[in-house]
Amino acid sequence: MVSERAADVTPFLAMDVLERANELDDVIHLEVGEPDFSPPDRVVETAVESVRAGNTNYTAARGKPALRRAIAAHYAREYGVDVDPGRVVVTPGSSPGLLLAMAALVDPGDEVVLTDPHYACYPNFVRTVGGRVETVPLRPADGFRPRVPAFERAMGADTRALLLNSPANPTGAVMDGDTLADLVALAADHDATPVVDEVYHGLSYDVAEHTVLEYTDDAVVLNGFSKRFAMTGWRLGWLIVPPDLVDAVNRLAQNLLICAPNFVQDAGVAALESPPERLDAIRETYRERRDLLVEAISEWGLDPGYTPQGAYYLLADVSDLPGDAFDVADLFLEEAGVAVTPGADFGEQAADYLRLSYATDADAIHEAVDRIDAVLATVER
Ligand SMILES: Cc1ncc(COP(=O)(O)O)c(C=O)c1O
Incomplete structure (x- = not known):
């Protein structure tokens, strides 16, 4: 018997989308919040040295x-x-x-x-x-x-x-x-x-x-x-x-x-202890990706009405598209090969939105934008 508390735990939809996306070929992942950067080299070297030194x-x-x-x-x-x-x-x-x-x-x-x-x-x-x-x-x-x-x-x-x-x-x-x-x-x-x-x-x-x-x-x-x-x-x-x-x-x-x-x-x-300049450069890269997606979302007519100023996510307001945000997420995944997360994952107030993560490289984001452009052109509003 599963406890009442465990039964109450809701699935993490972003992870569900990832599971489905992984079953398909050639999907661009804008659903997960996982940076595409590596940690600083010194971090990796320190971990290896530490394991070798027996710190286990x-x-x-x-x-x-x-x-x-x-x-x-x-x-x-x-x-x-x-x-x-x-x-x-x-x-x-x-x-x-x-x-x-x-x-x-x-x-x-x-x-x-x-x-x-x-x-x-x-x-x-x-x-x-x-x-x-x-x-x-x-x-x-x-x-x-x-x-x-x-x-x-x-x-x-x-x-x-x-x-x-x-x-x-x-x-x-x-x-x-x-x-x-x-x-x-x-x-x-x-x-x-x-x-x-x-x-x-x-x-x-x-x-x-x-x-x-x-x-x-x-x-x-x-x-x-x-x-x-x-x-x-x-x-x-x-x-x-x-x-x-x-x-x-x-x-x-x-x-x-x-x-x-x-x-x-x-x-x-x-x-x-790593030099701050590295983070400065990464932050600049994220900012460029954000700007790219903010512009695309606006061109799609899905503008959420504000500019996100941090993290690496933004919301697209899909309330004017046919169906609910789950339907639009399905459409993007199945027809465009772009995985995004339905906003319902994040509470009722986000139910009309999709969350897009830009922790993915700019080439993939450009390709995702082109694919969504093409799919949205077929949708009657
Ligand atoms: C707001 C927020 N808090 C906490 C976490 C969990 O991060 P960690 O990998 O440190 O457990 C996440 C992961 O996406 C997050 O978005």
């Missing part, structure tokens, strides 16, 4: 001291904030970090407030620990950026955590510092903990990024190496937690995860 046993659950210090130094360098390495917990990817954060904060019946649209997996983390999800709808007219009054209305006596994500998946929206500061204050008024997923930090175009740690120490930061350093399969991430949560999160990590892979942690130090 367990480490402390909270991570190797050198990596925790390198993570703290990253916050001083990038944002000018002082983080005690004692508050850093290294995890095998940011996803297990979110599981630890939810397990440490949420009791059965507690409420976690999150945005709609949101990263597809968030509600399932909340439900897995017995929490309840309360969503705050974001509006395309605001560029899907959070507005504080909507959060004031959503938060109540049972709210335990406020789960935010900037730069955001799937919208590409980037939260400004004032809004983040106001949401931190609102959470404090409700004795709720802000949990901020900063996994796309480093990938913002035209706007400044702010970590929640600029405004409070009483927040959980979730981050990792998957996106910024193109290290998805290496499974390495981290949490920064408030001092009063360190012990609980460490005990949960000891029990649920044991530790992140030893030699991968050494590679993480090398990643954090």
Whole structure:
């Protein structure tokens, strides 16, 4: 018998689309959020050297001291904030970090407030620990950026955590510092903990990024190496937690995860110490791809009404096309050989949209645009 909690877990549609796309020939993948870059060479070399040196046993659950210090130094360098390495917990990817954060904060019946649209997996983390999800709808007219009054209305006596994500998946929206500061204050008024997923930090175009740690120490930061350093399969991430949560999160990590892979942690130090110019060049490449797709989406008449400023996703509004977004995603996959994700994956507010990822090289994106052009020319509106 499957537990009620497990039965409630919804599939991750982007992964379902990937499965179907892999059955077909000659598909261009705009459905998955997997960078097409490699990690810096020094990262690979460090991992190999570390394996050869025999660093293949367990480490402390909270991570190797050198990596925790390198993570703290990253916050001083990038944002000018002082983080005690004692508050850093290294995890095998940011996803297990979110599981630890939810397990440490949420009791059965507690409420976690999150945005709609949101990263597809968030509600399932909340439900897995017995929490309840309360969503705050974001509006395309605001560029899907959070507005504080909507959060004031959503938060109540049972709210335990406020789960935010900037730069955001799937919208590409980037939260400004004032809004983040106001949401931190609102959470404090409700004795709720802000949990901020900063996994796309480093990938913002035209706007400044702010970590929640600029405004409070009483927040959980979730981050990792998957996106910024193109290290998805290496499974390495981290949490920064408030001092009063360190012990609980460490005990949960000891029990649920044991530790992140030893030699991968050494590679993480090398990643954090890699020259910033490389990331600057990658960011510029993403920006060019974004501009290319923003223009194409507008020419298709599927403009979402705002320009995404971060991550590597954008939404196309397909409400004026025949059928629903699932039908349009099917049409693009089966007729154009272009895989995209139906917005329903990311909440009701995204149901009329498709999410396109531009973590794919520009030639493939150009080809995808030509193919979609051809298919849309056959569609009656
Ligand atoms: C917003 C967001 N958070 C977390 C993750 C998970 O990343 P990781 O590979 O660090 O587990 C993803 C992956 O796509 C994501 O989009």
